[in-house]
Amino acid sequence: MNELSIGVILLIVLFTLLASGTWVALSLISVAAVGMLLIGNDSFGLIYATTTWGTVSDWSLAALPLFIWMGEILFRTRLSKDLFEGLTPWLSRVPGALLHVNILSCGMFAAVSGSSAATAATIGKMTLPELKRKGYDDQMAIGTLAGSGTLGLLIPPSIILIVYGVSAEVSISRLFIAGALPGMMLILMFIGYTIFWSIKNKTRMPVDDTYYSTATKFQALLKLIPVACLVVFVLGSIYAGITTPTEAASFGVLGSLILAITSRSLTWDTFKSSLLGAVKTSCMILFILAGAAFLTVAMGFIGLPRMLAEQIAIMQLSPYMLLFFLTILFVILGCFLDGISVVVLTTSVVLPMVMQAGIDPLWFGIYIVLVVEMSQITPPVGFNLFVIQSLTGKNILYVAKAALPFFFLLMAAVVVITLFPEIVTWLPTTMTQG
Template sequence: MNEITIGFILIGILFALLASGFWVAFTLITVSIAGLMMLGNDNFGLLYTTSTWGAVSDWSLAALPLFIWMGEILFRTRLSKDLFEGLTPWLSRVPGRLLHVNILSCGIFAAVSGSSAATAATIGKMTLPELKRQGYDDKMAIATLAGSGTLGLLIPPSIILIVYGVAAEVSIGRLFMAGALPGLMLVIMFMGYTAYWSSKHGDGIAQQTKQYSWKEKFSSLLRLVPVSVLILFIIGSIYAGLTTPTEAAAFGVLGSLVLALGSGSLSFNSFTESLMGAVKTSCMIIFILAGAAFLTMAMGFIGIPRMLAENIALLNLSPYTLLFLLTIMFVILGCFLDGISVVVLTTSVVLPMVIEAGIDPLWFGIYIVLVVEMSQITPPVGFNLFVIQSLTGRDILFVAKAALPFFFLLVAAVFIVTVFPEIVTWLPNSMSKG
């Protein structure tokens, strides 16, 4: 059988297993074994051990469980309450008022958790009941949370950027720098849309009853100091070249433990729960990465990446046409897989085409994360939608419809960074020159 025939058979096996609910990691391993057997190669046991050991023993991956643990610790502290009470006085006169708390809180928490699901769950548990109690439009409250929750994938330290950096052999520190400006751009776009919506739908905004003095506003900022210091230290130390992402993650864990202890939230139970939560999530991700590494090796033996790259080159597609087709593919995949699975499943196959088309792998990492963000709020398997559904008890279609405007804002963000790639590349390039 030639590469095309084997490729179609493997795609059929892949989607059949995924549709049956088979674990993603086991699916990748099964598809790899099937491909090697079609070639008559029965040394898949040896190939599996050699390929996966190289993938999961990469020192860069040490940052992954540490950042996850940091997010788990902060998830169990008073951080969310402090964020709400610290931001509320400053948003009292902004169109949309407390709806912006969802956006800013998600942006701040994303910078210390690195997880989209943790961001949406943590902020949603605190803000949604309060917004409903004060009479804000339920649909818009859900929409701002669903859209802003995706910031956990982009704003550094991002777990999915670490995964992409390892899979694509791109500097994780440079990826963190590249994600900063697009993340800030998304926060501004989300706040701009919310302000516009609020100006058109005044009946969906609670009337301001309390006036805050300047003294109250500045005193409220004290609640944001601990987490702000932690964020600035982690990101600043990486940008300044003082620490590696792994070292910064270790300091982040230490800092989050100090915050939890200082807030009185750290107990033996919360410590063990955070540790076990980090272990479970890290093991899941590492297992998927191991399966993806095995699949990459199997695809190399079959010759599918080389064949695809050569055929793409023969088609003479422009970079924009290639990106348009890849966007459609990633959104479709994101309807069935979580973001990390999409990245590890496609990177080995897609990256040769991207490089062949002359697209910067650093820029492509931010692009793929933006597209995966879109998939987090598209049914039927938008992870943020399920998180918010569990918080609100609302129907999944109601949540998805509410989040639709923010989906289009993410589409616009993809378009903007494609037309103006300097938004992604300027900061890492300028820091490396400096």
């Protein structure tokens, strides 16, 4: 049985398991075991034990549960309410007005959360009822939240960038730095589209004559200072080379606890629930990473990565054509898997092709996160769509339709960084040289 036949069988097994509702991690482990049996290797138990231990004991992963816990703590504080109240006076006269609160709040919360789902859920719980009460267009309110919620995957500290850095053996600090400019570019693109939409659809915008004095605006600005300090402290220490991502994550947890205590929103129950939430999420991600590592080794034994790389070389695809087909692949996978699963499942197979095509793995990390962001708002299994559906009670297709313009904006962002890769590589290169 050749590599191609085995690959087809493994794909069928994988999608059968996923369609049956089997956990992603167990599906990956099962596919790897089937692959090893097909080539006559029955020592997969020993290989699984050694491979998974080597993967989950990687020190770089220590930052993962800490950043997740930081997001869980902030999820249960007054942070989101302070963001809304702090931004509202400044945005009241901008076309789109409070719709921009979704975008900017998600951008700021993403910088202390690292999670797309946590960003969408936290900001959505507070902004959607307020926007509905003030008479904003329901579909646009949902769309701005769905699109901006994906910023949690890209703006550092990003959980998925940590996972990619470990899987691809790329510096997590450099990935964090590389994600900053594309993240800011996306925020500006979302704001620009919202302004354009608001000007074209004035009849669907509420009339708000509320006057905010200069004193009121600066008083509201004070509410943004705590979260701004936390963002600057966590990310600034990484960018300046003072701390590693793991050390910065530890300080981030400490800072979020201080914020929660000073805002009087930290109780024993919220502390326990934040810790339990962080443990559950971290265990889920580590289990997926362990399964993906085992699958990577199994594919190495089978020879699938080598065969795929050889086939790509024979096809002589240009780097642009390779990225075009990979984009389609990732979006399709994103319809069935969450973002972290897509990254850990494909990195080992795709990276050799990418390296052979002369594509910078640092740039590719930001590219793959942008494409995974697209998949987060792609039905039927866009995670952000499910989060927002649970918040609004709307039909999943209604939410997907509302998010569609932002899907195309993310696609445009992928095209922009492909044509101008310096947007990704300039900052980490400059700071490294400095």
